[in-house]
Amino acid sequence: MSNEKIADVTRTEVKSINRIALSVDCVIFGFDENQLKVLLIRSDLKKFKEKWSLLGDIVNPKEELDSAAYRILKQRTGLDNVYMEQVKTFGSLNRHPAGRVVTVAYYSLINIQNHKLKILDNELHWHDVHDIAEMAFDHKEILDTSFEQLQRRVQEHPLAFSLLPKKFSLRELQNVYEAILNTKMDRRNFRKKFFAMDFLVDINEMEQEVPHRPGKLYNFNYSKYEKKKKKWVGIDF
Amino acid sequence: MSNEKIADVTRTEVKSINRIALSVDCVIFGFDENQLKVLLIRSDLKKFKEKWSLLGDIVNPKEELDSAAYRILKQRTGLDNVYMEQVKTFGSLNRHPAGRVVTVAYYSLINIQNHKLKILDNELHWHDVHDIAEMAFDHKEILDTSFEQLQRRVQEHPLAFSLLPKKFSLRELQNVYEAILNTKMDRRNFRKKFFAMDFLVDINEMEQEVPHRPGKLYNFNYSKYEKKKKKWVGIDF
DNA sequence: TTAGCAAAGTGTATTTTTTACACAATTGCT
DNA sequence: AGCAATTGTGTAAAAAATACACTTTGCTAA
Numbered sequence: 272m273s274n275e276k277i278a279d280v281t282r283t284e285v286k287s288i289n290r291i292a293l294s295v296d297c298v299i300f301g302f303d304e305n306q307l308k309v310l311l312i313r314s315d316l317k318k319f320k321e322k323w324s325l326l327g328d329i330v331n332p333k334e335e336l337d338s339a340a341y342r343i344l345k346q347r348t349g350l351d352n353v354y355m356e357q358v359k360t361f362g363s364l365n366r367h368p369a370g371r372v373v374t375v376a377y378y379s380l381i382n383i384q385n386h387k388l389k390i391l392d393n394e395l396h397w398h399d400v401h402d403i404a405e406m407a408f409d410h411k412e413i414l415d416t417s418f419e420q421l422q423r424r425v426q427e428h429p430l431a432f433s434l435l436p437k438k439f440s441l442r443e444l445q446n447v448y449e450a451i452l453n454t455k456m457d458r459r460n461f462r463k464k465f466f467a468m469d470f471l472v473d474i475n476e477m478e479q480e481v482p483h484r485p486g487k488l489y490n491f492n493y494s495k496y497e498k499k500k501k502k503w504v505g506i507d508f
Numbered sequence: 509m510s511n512e513k514i515a516d517v518t519r520t521e522v523k524s525i526n527r528i529a530l531s532v533d534c535v536i537f538g539f540d541e542n543q544l545k546v547l548l549i550r551s552d553l554k555k556f557k558e559k560w561s562l563l564g565d566i567v568n569p570k571e572e573l574d575s576a577a578y579r580i581l582k583q584r585t586g587l588d589n590v591y592m593e594q595v596k597t598f599g600s601l602n603r604h605p606a607g608r609v610v611t612v613a614y615y616s617l618i619n620i621q622n623h624k625l626k627i628l629d630n631e632l633h634w635h636d637v638h639d640i641a642e643m644a645f646d647h648k649e650i651l652d653t654s655f656e657q658l659q660r661r662v663q664e665h666p667l668a669f670s671l672l673p674k675k676f677s678l679r680e681l682q683n684v685y686e687a688i689l690n691t692k693m694d695r696r697n698f699r700k701k702f703f704a705m706d707f708l709v710d711i712n713e714m715e716q717e718v719p720h721r722p723g724k725l726y727n728f729n730y731s732k733y734e735k736k737k738k739k740w741v742g743i744d745f
Numbered sequence: 746t747t748a749g750c751a752a753a754g755t756g757t758a759t760t761t762t763t764t765a766c767a768c769a770a771t772t773g774c775t
Numbered sequence: 776a777g778c779a780a781t782t783g784t785g786t787a788a789a790a791a792a793t794a795c796a797c798t799t800t801g802c803t804a805a
Binding site (some may be wrong): 287292293331332336360371 | 573
């Protein structure tokens, strides 16, 4: 076969015998109790009973891939306007017991506080990313790949803010980085770096109801960031 | 729909009506005349006549995605054992005139000298990556995305060597980085950096038939690299 | 009210990494 | 023999990353 094969069918269609079931799987990350969490559902496949799986669904032939991923996210979390990124496509012949199902993996970052307001499905649970041994299908591999991609991307793009409320303290921000990168950072150097980038806006509010000196709250200024992306300094403590 | 839908069909199959044609497209990079090149074929679709397209084909339902990509590469270049990496999956509803065809993009890096020995198809041509305006389908977008991924990855992994013969001079190596990253680098600092990493093996040979002082030739020591990956220093001149 | 706790906030010195830069040596060519 | 082209080499300056400790603030509980 060669790519003329596609060409031949221009006026007809790709032979139906060559079609393959396509799904999307969403790795939904959240941040709570200073841990990076992932939203999973209890698998109801007999084969995988008691295992957890990612949130996914078959892609409709008339549906964009990204739309399918957003649809699932919306369905499961009630959330809109969420950071989402394609990770990789997994297509092992035997990855799904129902036959050949190729899946396109996405990860997304949500503010878990928002989500808590709308728990739609009590088979859904947040799991500590580092505390997951086995999963259904090849979902552990998908999760691992997504997590690695997140670790890489968070060092070069302002993703951490998607996991936090609009107002956050520097400590919370640092906690996100420490949770994702699984490291400890120096508080002073962390602050220095972020203030030097100059994308944080001091909103003149303080943390409330903390049993110690409250920290200042900040916003992330996305539009300023868009204008001077160049100035983003790698977070690689 | 929810992911129970997949579950329901465990013992049957994903409904055939939901299946989608799946293809792979290969972005095959080579390095020649100090330029980064990409191997394209003249599209024979009427709609895209006179446009160039990537090398691709439909994925057989019983074929792994990676295998399909390797199959195309082998067919078109005669080459085996080539560096290849999945880039992203493109699935716009109208990206292909034959109907819904979702395509998984791969890029690969080959030593163009090897390939020259086996030009199998005279509709194939090497194009300067920066000298491509329009392409068939959404292939320009796929090429751009792949090129950007290559630019990112080459700074963190020893990919450049895949574009060169086994024996190469430091000047050739630097030329690869300069071509991919589209920059000029300082020769002394470049040499310093690579020698510090200590993965180059001086094979005690010199360039032949150059009209000036010949440079030393080196191998890249992959096994040493595998052992101490940590020591790879980002190439970000 | 006050003492103690917990975390916020802050600056400097040291080390490491990156960058800038110029001249002698080698080979092929005429 | 001299020229052209490119290799090979070291050091100093600048920039970035790291290490590190004390004072301040607000809350809590005696």
